Amino acid sequence: MSAARWPTRPLGEIFDIGAGKTMSAAARAGDDKVPFLRTSNVFWDRLDLTSLDEMAVSSAELREKNLLPGDLLVCEGGEIGRAAIWDGSIERITFQNHIHRLRPKPDMADQVDPRFYVFFLQSGFTQLGIFEGAGNKTTIPNLSRNRLAAFDVPFPPLAEQQAIVAALGLVQEAIDVQVRSLKHAEMLRRRVMADVFSKGIRGEQTCESEIGDIPKIWDVVEFREIRQDLRYGTSTRCTLEPATYPVLRIPNILSARIDPTELKYCDMASEEAERYTLADGDLIFIRTNGVIERLGLCAVYRGTPEKALFASYLIRARLLPGVDPDFVAYFFGSDVGIHLISSRATPAADGKYNLNSGIIDSLLVPIPPLPEQEEIAAVIRACDQKTELHRRKLAVLQEIFQRLLRDLMTGKVTSDQLVVPADVNRSAA
Numbered sequence: 001m002s003a004a005r006w007p008t009r010p011l012g013e014i015f016d017i018g019a020g021k022t023m024s025a026a027a028r029a030g031d032d033k034v035p036f037l038r039t040s041n042v043f044w045d046r047l048d049l050t051s052l053d054e055m056a057v058s059s060a061e062l063r064e065k066n067l068l069p070g071d072l073l074v075c076e077g078g079e080i081g082r083a084a085i086w087d088g089s090i091e092r093i094t095f096q097n098h099i100h101r102l103r104p105k106p107d108m109a110d111q112v113d114p115r116f117y118v119f120f121l122q123s124g125f126t127q128l129g130i131f132e133g134a135g136n137k138t139t140i141p142n143l144s145r146n147r148l149a150a151f152d153v154p155f156p157p158l159a160e161q162q163a164i165v166a167a168l169g170l171v172q173e174a175i176d177v178q179v180r181s182l183k184h185a186e187m188l189r190r191r192v193m194a195d196v197f198s199k200g201i202r203g204e205q206t207c208e209s210e211i212g213d214i215p216k217i218w219d220v221v222e223f224r225e226i227r228q229d230l231r232y233g234t235s236t237r238c239t240l241e242p243a244t245y246p247v248l249r250i251p252n253i254l255s256a257r258i259d260p261t262e263l264k265y266c267d268m269a270s271e272e273a274e275r276y277t278l279a280d281g282d283l284i285f286i287r288t289n290g291v292i293e294r295l296g297l298c299a300v301y302r303g304t305p306e307k308a309l310f311a312s313y314l315i316r317a318r319l320l321p322g323v324d325p326d327f328v329a330y331f332f333g334s335d336v337g338i339h340l341i342s343s344r345a346t347p348a349a350d351g352k353y354n355l356n357s358g359i360i361d362s363l364l365v366p367i368p369p370l371p372e373q374e375e376i377a378a379v380i381r382a383c384d385q386k387t388e389l390h391r392r393k394l395a396v397l398q399e400i401f402q403r404l405l406r407d408l409m410t411g412k413v414t415s416d417q418l419v420v421p422a423d424v425n426r427s428a429a
Contacts, residue, residue: 005411006154006155006156006160007154007155007156008152008153008154008155009152009153009155010149010150010151010152010153011102011117011148011149011150011151011152011153012148012149012150013105014104014105014108014112014117014153014155015072015102015103015104015105015108015112015114015117016102016103016104016105017100017101017102017145017148017149018064018065018100018101018102018103019097019100019101019145020036020037020065020094020095020096020097020098020099020100020101021036021055021057021061021065021094021095021096021097022096022097023053023055023096023097026056027055027056027057028055028056029056030055030056031056032056032057032058032059033054033055033056033057034054034055034057034062034092034093034094035052035053035054035090035092035093035094036052036053036054036055036057036093036094036095036096037052037067037073037086037093037094037095037096037099038053038096038098038099039075039076039077039078039079039082039096039098039099040078042073042075042082042083042084042099043082043084044082044083044084044118044122044126045083045084045085045115045118045119045122045172046084047073047084047086047087049089049090052093055094057094062092062094065094065095065101066092066093066094067086067088067093067094067095067101068086068088068103069086069087069088070085070086070088070103070114071085071086071101071102071103071114072084072085072086072101072102072103072114072115072117072118073085073086073095073099073100073101073102074099074100074102074121074143074148075098075099075100075143076097076098076099076100076142076143076144076145076148077098077141077142077143078098080125080134080135080141080142080143081121081124081125081131081134081143082122082125083117083118083121083122084118085114085115085118098142100143100145100148102114102117110158111155111158112158112161113158113161113162113165115165115169116156116161116162116164116165117153119164119165119168119405119408119409120153120154120409122405123405123406123408123409124409127402127405127406127409128406128409128410131151134147134148134151154409159415160415163415163418164408164415164418166418167404167408167415167418168401168404168405168408171397171400171401171404172401174397175394175397175398175401178390178393178394178397179394181390181393182387182390182391182394185383185386185387185390186387188383188386189380189383189384189387190335192379192380192383193330193333193334193335193380193383194334194335194336196376196379196380197214197331197334197336197366197376198212198213198214198336199213199215200214200215200218200368200372200376201372201375201376201379202215202372204216204217209366210364211336211340211364211366212336214366215368217368217369218366218367218368219366219367220364220365220366220367221364221365221367222361222362222363222364222365223317223360223361223362223363223364223365224361224362226319226320226323226328226365226367227317227318227319227320227361228318228319228320229317229318230315230316230317230357230360230361231275231276231315231316232287232312232314232315232357233276233309233310233311233312233313233314233315233316234247234266234268234275234276234309234310234311234312235311235312236266236268237266238264238265238266238311239264239265239266240264240265241265242265243265243266243267244265244266244267244268244273244307245265245266245267245268245273245277245307245308245309246260246263246264246265246305246306246307246308246309247263247264247265247266247308247309247310247311248263248278248284248301248305248308248309248310248311248314249264249311249313249314250286250289250294250311250313250314252299253284253286253294253297253298253299253314254297254299255297255299255329255330255333256298256299256300256326256329256330256333256380256384257299257300257384258284258299258300258301258302258304260304260305263305264311266309273307273309276309276310276316277307277308277309278301278308278309278310278316279301279318280301280302280303281300281301281302281318281319281325282300282301282316282317282318282325283298283299283300283301283316283317283318283319283325283328283329284298284299284300284301284310284314284315284316284317285297285298285314285315285316285317285332285355285360286298286313286314286355287313287314287315287354287355287356287360288313288348288352288353288354288355289313289352289353292338292342292345292353293338293342295341295342295345295353295354295355296332296337296338296341296342296345296355296360296363297332297333298317298328298329298332298333299329300325300326300329315355315357315360317360322370323367323370323373324370324373324374324377326374326377326380326381327368327373327374327376327377328365330376330377330380331365331366332363340363340364341355341363344359344362344363345359346359
């Protein structure tokens with residue numbers, strides 16, 4: 001049965017829609033407090049329970065407003081329509097009045113998989129536009145109970161709902177695995193950087209320095225001692241239209257590497273462009289940015305994009321022979337490097353922070369022998385490759401999920417075309 005042939009019903013005929021409790025001074029100050037969910041805890045098909053507030057709720061009121069496993073939660077405010085299933089991980093818990101609780105009506109309990117409606121709402125609100133205008137046009141858009149109850153939603157057979165939930169849930173599980181793997185890879189990178197910049201990789205004895213513990217055989221120097229020159233970027237007006245020269249800007253600068261997407265371009269005389277043309281191994285610093293963790297971040301240019309120039313909010317540094325640019329870039333992207341930069345940044349009137357060539361020149365940098373610089377850079381680069389692999393896998397899975405969600409909810413793909421492993425747990429099991 002395809003989506004086009006599914007019967008429809010108002011959501012209020014399938015679910016009882018319960019209202020949450022309003023936070024008040026009395027509820028905040030009273031006894032018998034229980035945790036409650038806000039809209040900030042509810043995301044599409046998942047709940048974030050890392051930060052829960054509490055309110056006082058009487059026993060009688062809690063019987064009415066307690067959440068049960070399988071309850072469908074729909075945001076009234078914030079990103080209206082955002083929905084997830086309560087998993088029952090906390091026995092005594094309620095929900096604020098900006099969330100609707102949907103519980104299958106008694107005569108519908110054996111005909112409904114609530115998670116199917118999470119996915120349908122997600123497609124309807126984020127992809128298909130079928131609920132556009134559902135929010136009240138007030139200063140704070142919201143989704144009233146009456147409007148939610150009036151939504152016409154598909155009502156396929158339970159087996160069809162379960163097949164769709166199993167397929168989308170399988171992809172979502174794979175996404176969750178990649179999210180966790182990416183977080184672990186990023187944590188590993190951070191730990192590795194903390195270790196290699198304080199202990200080295202050859203087991204040398206360490207000593208205290210101006211930047212913390214480092215191996216005894218390392219030097220600590222000012223940046224001016226390891227560079228040939230510093231140069232501010234071009235202020236030439238750039239456009240999105242391809243022109244003679246691609247121009248790197250702040251969004252293109254990541255830790256030790258360049259993101260060549262979303263480039264801008266410019267035309268200028270070749271003699272002038274020569275002053276701003278990057279060479280292999282050049283470091284590019286961000287010199288102004290509202291986010292202090294990105295200020296001073298520097299990337300290494302490796303010839304991509306070809307003939308690239310750099311914009312005025314960046315500073316190029318060309319290093320002396322015997323210094324590995326990747327090592328230096330990784331150091332400035334480490335916790336120690338970020339702290340050094342942020343402690344010297346100059347606050348600007350617009351709430352941003354700035355660097356200049358003098359500040360960059362005065363930054364302290366640890367300098368091991370060149371072979372060790374290269375080995376340390378290779379170790380961190382391997383961490384980057386692992387992180388990037390998980391990032392690409394995550395992007396592919398998210399694209400698959402979005403496409404499958406749309407195709408299932410529009411009938412382009414039907415449940416009988418899905419092949420779901422037999423060991424996937426279904427809600428009716």
